[in-house]
Amino acid sequence: MNPIIEVKNLYKAFGNRAKEGVRLHQQGKSKDEIMREAGIPVGVADVSFEVQQGEILVIMGLSGSGKSTLVRCINRLIEPTAGEVRIDGTDILALGRHDLLQLRQKKFGMVFQNFALLPHRTVLHNVEFGLEIQKTDPVKMEQKAMEAINLVGLEGWEQSYPDQLSGGMQQRVGLARALAVDPDILLMDEAFSALDPLIRRDMQDELINLQERVQKTILFITHDLDEALKIGDRIILLKDGALVQEGTAEDILTNPATRYVQKFVEDVDLTKVLTARSVMKKPRAVAQYQDGPRVALRKMDEESISSLFALDKAHKLKGVVMAADAVDAAKRGEKILDHIINTDIIKVKLDTPVAEFFSDLATLQYPVAVVDDNDKLVGVIIRGSLLAGLAERGTVDNDNNS
Amino acid sequence: MITIPKFPLDKGVEAVIDFLSDNFAFITKAVAKVVESGLESIVDGLMWLHPAVFILIAALIAWRIAKWRMALFTALGFAFIWNLQLWEPMLETLALVAVATSIAVAIGVPLGIFSAMYQGIYRTVFPILDFMQTMPAFVYLIPAIPFFGLGTVSAIFSTVIFAMPPAIRLTCLGIKQVPAPLIEASDSFGANRFQKLVKVQLPIATPTMMAGVNQTIMLSLSMVVIAAMIGAGGLGSEVWTGIQRLKPGMAFEGGLGVVILAIVLDRLTQKLGAKDKS
DSSP: OOOSEEEEEEEEEOSTTHHHHHHHHHTTOOHHHHHHHHOOOEEEEEEEEEEOTTOEEEEEOOTTSSHHHHHHHHTTSSOOSEEEEEETTEEGGGOOHHHHHHHHHHHEEEEOTTOOOOTTSOHHHHHTHHHHHTTOOHHHHHHHHHHHHHHTTOTTOTTSOGGGSOHHHHHHHHHHHHHHTOOSEEEEESTTTTSOHHHHHHHHHHHHHHHHHHOOEEEEEESOHHHHHHHOSEEEEEETTEEEEEEOHHHHHHSOSSHHHHHHHHTSOHHHHOBHHHHOBOOSOEEOTTOOHHHHHHHHHHHTOSEEEEEOTTSBEEEEEEHHHHHHHHHTTOOOSGGGOBOOOOEEETTOBGGGTHHHHHHOSSOEEEEOTTOBEEEEEOHHHHHHHHHHHHOOOGGGGO | OOOOOOOOHHHHHHHHHHHHHHHHHHHHHHHHHHHHHHHHHHHHHHHHSOHHHHHHHHHHHHHHHSOHHHHHHHHHHHHHHHHTTOHHHHHHHHHHHHHHHHHHHHHHHHHHHHHHHOHHHHHHHHHHHHHHHHSOTHHHHHHHHHHHOSSHHHHHHHHHHHHHHHHHHHHHHHHHTSOHHHHHHHHHTTOOHHHHIIIIIHHHHHHHHHHHHHHHHHHHHHTHHHHHTTTOOSHHHHHHHHHHTTOHHHHHHHHHHHHHHHHHHHHHHHHHHHHTTO
16 A cells, blocks of 8 residues: 655755755755754754554654654645655645645644634634635535534534633644544644643543544654654654654664664653553463362462462353462362352453553452453463563663763 | 035925826815715714714714723713814714724725735835824825815825824734744645635734724824814814914813813724724
8 A cells, every 4th residue: 555645855954055954964964063064954854754544653852853844844834945745646845836725625634732723713613714714615514513523522612712611622622623624634743742641641542542433644743752652653753853763662662773762762651651461471370160179279289379360161261269269168178169269350451551450460469360352361460570571671771871 | 615515305305296286186186076075974974963862872882892881981971072062073073083094994904914914015114104103294284285185185195194004013913913823723724825814814913903993093083183274174173273363262172072082982992902802
């Protein structure tokens, strides 16, 4: 499949001598050198990447790394100095003014850091803005706008003005405005950065949910690695306008390409990034449905463990048996485990982040069970092995530090 | 000693004015006739209303736009002018201010918009505005006469020149002050220049533009006494006559009429501008 966005050797330098800045960079001078020697600021330097249909690509970097400039080159809010930008195969830098406006109307929806809502318009009329620009028929316009408003969960607020809404709700309006025109590509420029942390997390979850329903191609800009790791299918890291690493969250965490990336990674809370899959162990023994207390006790004894997960007839996870209970049951002469299986246990899925069960693990007498979608036991997480897993990934090689 | 002869700027200006008035005065005179008869019919129309009805309508408008206190002030103020037997001069002044303001806004707002959009126009227009505002207004009076004749239209001409700059300046300022993210947002949705202007820039600039209109009205009012010197009539001529005949009481009455009219127009246009904000 062809990528929906293709960026090749993109440059943006500022001022009258921008082209010269590009030439100097191509001759191998760094951005700082070009600024110092020629006085030409270079915003984006030789960036290439592709985005596939339906993918969320996060562009990450500190402020001044050129990420906002880069995203604006993609819909030509900022005119690139050199390079190529293709949307669906069309070279957009060759488009005339009229075609460019058409492209922006049809292909792009943009969400801004400070919401950029029109203060004199109601929520409904703000959401209708993009449709108005396309001269949509009024009845259809309101219908589409209402769909977008429902999609972001703002029904009932249509007649409010932006200044009557909280920050989170204002950004929902911003998101609805972008979605209302049904664009192929969503450009989100630090969309959640102005929100406070709790609301921000909600909005991230909401965006992920929304994406499952609308399946847009999303270019998401952020300076926050936690956000990047949570939202992005793939992440691009920018520094000084240049691309320093491209890859999935795991790639970037486990294999930081440069000191710059490593610096970012050091601050990440690993429990949020690592999932049950990456820290679980294979269950060493389980109690089958026909096993009695004595068999269960022997299995525990062999593996020197004090609890055992029990399966039902269909090999689905039923619960846990504690060694002490099994001893009592054996004394009572019971032949089956049914009475002593504790079914009220913590089950997690393969992609559950460690953070969600990390605190439970501290108080549990038995491991956390990891199950697949059919409720089959695929792994267990023991406190010790989890801590080891975190420690292992948390340490990056210190050999390069000198 | 070498004496540098005086540069004949005065002669030059007069030659230009003579040339223009000889060749184009028939056009401006025709315009003057139209404006004058228009103005007269406005005054006649307003005179046709009984002062009490006019006062009631004015108070109602004030009540709708501002609070009841403003309505009360409007009613009492106009009633007092009526009582001072300045009703007709007041209407003449009101008509003059209305026409001058309309012309100033009709020219000023588009010019302001263009200056905000095109740097070249901005650089040309703004020095001219400085000139228009600082050149003493009397200077415009005399050359206006050969073009528009003695009377109201010449007065309106010089009033427009004197009162137009704030309309241009504040329109331009209002549009330039529209936050950049909003401009970017409208660009990102593919808005063309006209859509951006009508849907984003003008609505957001409205309060600032209204402040400009308010200033234009106030400057127009401040010109009424000066305009009376070339026969504009109205409250200004009460003041002017009072000065000429050394009748301070008469001048004071006329002046007070201007003050009352100014307060009413000022508060109402200010409220109108603030209302658009919410």
